[in-house]
Amino acid sequence: xxxxxxxxxxxxxGHRRLLGIGLIAVFLVTGCGSSGGASPSAxxxxxxxxxxxxxxxxxxxxxxxxxxxxxxxxxxxxxxxVVFEQVPYSNMYEKLVPQLSGPEGSGTYDVxxxxxxxxxxxxxxxxxxxxxxxxxxxxxDLSGIVQAFFDVNGKVDGKTYYIPYFPYPMGIVYRKDLxxxxxxxxxxxxxxxxxxxxxDIYGAAMQGAPTDPIAMEWLNFLFANGGDLYAxxxxxxxxxNEIGLRALNxxxxxxxxxxxxxxxxxxxxxxxxxxxQGKAATMVTYVTIFAGLFQDPEKSSVVDKWDVAPxxxxxxxxxxxxxxxxxxxxxxxxxxWEFIKWVTAEDVARQRALKGGxxxxxxxxxxxxxxxxxxxxxxxxxxxxNGKGLPMITKQQDLVSTLGRELSxxxxxxxxxxxxxxxxxxxxxxxxxx
Amino acid sequence: xxxxxxxxxxxxxxxMRWRMLVPLFxxxxxxxxxxxxxxxxxxxxxxLLSGTDLSRPFIGLDNYIxxxxxxxxxxxxxxxxxxxxxxxxxxxxxxxxxxxxxTLPNLRFRxxxxxxxxxxxxxxxxxxxxxxxxxxxxxxxxxxxxxGLVGIPKMAWLGDVNLALPTIIxxxxxxxxxxxILMFYAGLSSLPQEPLEAAKVDGASGWQSLxxxxxxxxxxxxxxxxxxxxxxxxxxxxLIYILTRGGPGTSTETISYLIWRTGLAxxxxxxxxAAGSIILLFVIVGLTVLLLRATDRLATAx
Numbered sequence: 001x002x003x004x005x006x007x008x009x010x011x012x013x014g015h016r017r018l019l020g021i022g023l024i025a026v027f028l029v030t031g032c033g034s035s036g037g038a039s040p041s042a043x044x045x046x047x048x049x050x051x052x053x054x055x056x057x058x059x060x061x062x063x064x065x066x067x068x069x070x071x072x073x074x075x076x077x078x079x080x081x082v083v084f085e086q087v088p089y090s091n092m093y094e095k096l097v098p099q100l101s102g103p104e105g106s107g108t109y110d111v112x113x114x115x116x117x118x119x120x121x122x123x124x125x126x127x128x129x130x131x132x133x134x135x136x137x138x139x140x141d142l143s144g145i146v147q148a149f150f151d152v153n154g155k156v157d158g159k160t161y162y163i164p165y166f167p168y169p170m171g172i173v174y175r176k177d178l179x180x181x182x183x184x185x186x187x188x189x190x191x192x193x194x195x196x197x198x199x200d201i202y203g204a205a206m207q208g209a210p211t212d213p214i215a216m217e218w219l220n221f222l223f224a225n226g227g228d229l230y231a232x233x234x235x236x237x238x239x240x241n242e243i244g245l246r247a248l249n250x251x252x253x254x255x256x257x258x259x260x261x262x263x264x265x266x267x268x269x270x271x272x273x274x275x276x277q278g279k280a281a282t283m284v285t286y287v288t289i290f291a292g293l294f295q296d297p298e299k300s301s302v303v304d305k306w307d308v309a310p311x312x313x314x315x316x317x318x319x320x321x322x323x324x325x326x327x328x329x330x331x332x333x334x335x336x337w338e339f340i341k342w343v344t345a346e347d348v349a350r351q352r353a354l355k356g357g358x359x360x361x362x363x364x365x366x367x368x369x370x371x372x373x374x375x376x377x378x379x380x381x382x383x384x385x386n387g388k389g390l391p392m393i394t395k396q397q398d399l400v401s402t403l404g405r406e407l408s409x410x411x412x413x414x415x416x417x418x419x420x421x422x423x424x425x426x427x428x429x430x431x432x433x434x
Numbered sequence: 435x436x437x438x439x440x441x442x443x444x445x446x447x448x449x450m451r452w453r454m455l456v457p458l459f460x461x462x463x464x465x466x467x468x469x470x471x472x473x474x475x476x477x478x479x480x481x482l483l484s485g486t487d488l489s490r491p492f493i494g495l496d497n498y499i500x501x502x503x504x505x506x507x508x509x510x511x512x513x514x515x516x517x518x519x520x521x522x523x524x525x526x527x528x529x530x531x532x533x534x535x536x537t538l539p540n541l542r543f544r545x546x547x548x549x550x551x552x553x554x555x556x557x558x559x560x561x562x563x564x565x566x567x568x569x570x571x572x573x574x575x576x577x578x579x580x581x582g583l584v585g586i587p588k589m590a591w592l593g594d595v596n597l598a599l600p601t602i603i604x605x606x607x608x609x610x611x612x613x614x615i616l617m618f619y620a621g622l623s624s625l626p627q628e629p630l631e632a633a634k635v636d637g638a639s640g641w642q643s644l645x646x647x648x649x650x651x652x653x654x655x656x657x658x659x660x661x662x663x664x665x666x667x668x669x670x671x672x673l674i675y676i677l678t679r680g681g682p683g684t685s686t687e688t689i690s691y692l693i694w695r696t697g698l699a700x701x702x703x704x705x706x707x708a709a710g711s712i713i714l715l716f717v718i719v720g721l722t723v724l725l726l727r728a729t730d731r732l733a734t735a736x
Contacts, residue, residue, distance in 0.1 A: 097698060262573070405684060409683035
């Protein structure tokens with residue numbers, strides 16, 4: 001809540017006071033763009049985009065700060081200035097959509113940081129520029145990046161729209177100083193966290209707030225139990241079968257009997273704070289983003305006292321990936337591509353990793369210099385490779401909001417677990433057709 | 435203009451007045467009229483912001499029917515009703531009480547009290563929401579800490595389905611009572627003193643004067659204040675957005691929040707969101723007409 005530098009938050013502000021009638025926002029944003037970019041100067045030779053300013057909307061979290069620190073390097077190399085508008089996660093989608101759905105060249109943002117539940121919707125709505133030609137023309141070598149990331153948030157319908165730069169695999173963060181042994185199955189894990197709860201410490205810090213915190217957290221329970229949202233055909237929902245029900249019952253049991261007070265209203269910041277203050281033994285969360293918080297003695301009482309583990313059961317967790325893409329509404333597409341090439345290149349990515357970032361290159365997970373600083377990354381590669389993203393349907397954001405809302409209905413006992421899952425299944429069927 | 439009051443001059447003056455208003459009408463038309471018409475048209479279309487098929491055929495009243503018959507709307511309408519009724523009632527009572535105390539003769543430090551009760555009015559709802567989110571935090575918030583000092587266990591103010599709506603109501607009362615206090619304070623200060631003095635001479639107690647003189651005299655102001663507050667309460671959005679995002683579940687989801695979420699937070703269904711907005715508009719216009727009639731009746735009765 002306070003100045004945490006990471007966050008997939010559900011209720012944090014800094015955002016505009018949005019009018020209740022959402023429509024008005026759509027009308028007002030048109031014409032607000034001011035990219036201030038100069039046209040590329042022909043005389044600049046190897047710096048054709050010198051003097052161009054790129055505007056980008058970024059989530060206010062450590063990975064963004066690491067990139068911001070390195071921007072002078074881009075400016076020295078290309079003369080391109082980059083302005084980051086940093087907002088909490090929960091405000092990004094609602095700020096991006098009105099921009100992206102506007103006419104070509106009309107938008108404020110030149111490069112878009114795309115979370116893993118937007119790629120299908122953004123590309124299939126015709127908002128994004130396919131990058132394949134530019135990749136071929138510049139002979140860009142992307143083979144060092146974990147290839148599975150392109151399936152989650154890179155390629156849509158065979159074309160490359162996004163370049164992954166920041167994966168956030170989910171697993172378990174736990175207190176290694178408390179002699180915690182993560183059991184083999186989810187059922188045992190839930191029972192274990194319940195047994196860990198005492199007057200001084202919660203068995204788990206949980207993030208059960210609607211809409212995306214609870215959705216992201218619960219998907220790990222589903223995947224670790226061997227369940228999934230859809231059958232292989234991406235049409236038939238399986239979320240409400242007996243595996244889904246078991247996963248939800250386990251989740252609710254853990255929330256009611258192992259987690260901190262108010263877990264059903266807690267977002268990532270709340271839960272991370274609880275863990276950082278030493279008040280929770282475990283946390284199902286993003287395992288590679290916490291170097292900046294848990295290792296910071298000013299904000300954390302668990303420095304060097306934590307480690308990461310894969311989910312029990314199938315070892316499959318939910319894996320998110322952030323990627324960069326160029327919207328058709330961008331004013332400076334050429335310079336935007338220069339930025340993407342720069343930021344996703346191996347040397348710049350390695351500098352981010354050395355600061356504590358979450359690396360997208362396979363080799364970094366065995367890089368001695370990086371591992372010496374961030375030993376937990378040794379386990380993170382396996383968590384990444386075993387993990388699973390969201391199904392590549394068009395309306396992924398709608399899927400996540402629905403999941404979040406219905407799971408929260410179950411968590412607050414307004415619906416039974418089966419009713420909530422059935423409502424999700426109905427929506428999944430509807431979304432599969434869109 | 436000369437000082438001769440010829441009928442022609444007068445007519446010219448009138449038309450001049452109208453012409454002076456033209457820029458205002460144009461501005462109103464652009465700012466209010468265009469979005470309103472655009473929403474109304476959009477509400478009759480299949481209007482999705484994203485997807486593979488972005489065509490916008492007219493589909494009659496389908497959006498209205500889909501919105502108004504959804505479980506989500508029925509739930510949101512109920513939440514909005516409870517929230518509005520609770521905040522308007524509580525705020526009116528509290529604000530009237532405080533304003534009455536503030537206008538008591540011989541009150542010392544009146545300026546300081548006024549300043550204190552006005553502070554919430556100066557804060558934006560987002561700032562209020564964020565501050566309260568910190569105060570209400572189950573583990574790190576000051577409220578649970580204070581309650582803990584007297585042995586009350588930690589409460590999940592925003593995470594517990596039974597507490598979330600009452601908590602929002604309490605925060606709203608804290609924030610919005612100031613406006614009503616200001617209106618009542620102004621009203622009470624400008625009441626004629628003669629009836630009160632006459633009552634005092636006749637030996638009426640303070641309570642009797644309040645009950646039989648002050649309150650009846652204040653009714654027109656109370657009605658207007660309640661109307662204004664009710665209209666804004668029905669539109670409550672910002673506090674929900676900051677404090678609970680409609681949760682837990684949808685237990686604090688108001689109609690405005692539902693409209694926003696339908697239009698910009700998931701389905702991107704602008705058509706249905708527009709239909710919802712028009713429905714809400716009619717509700718508010720209906721409320722306004724009702725209460726304006728009530729004031730008229732009161733005025734004629736007086």
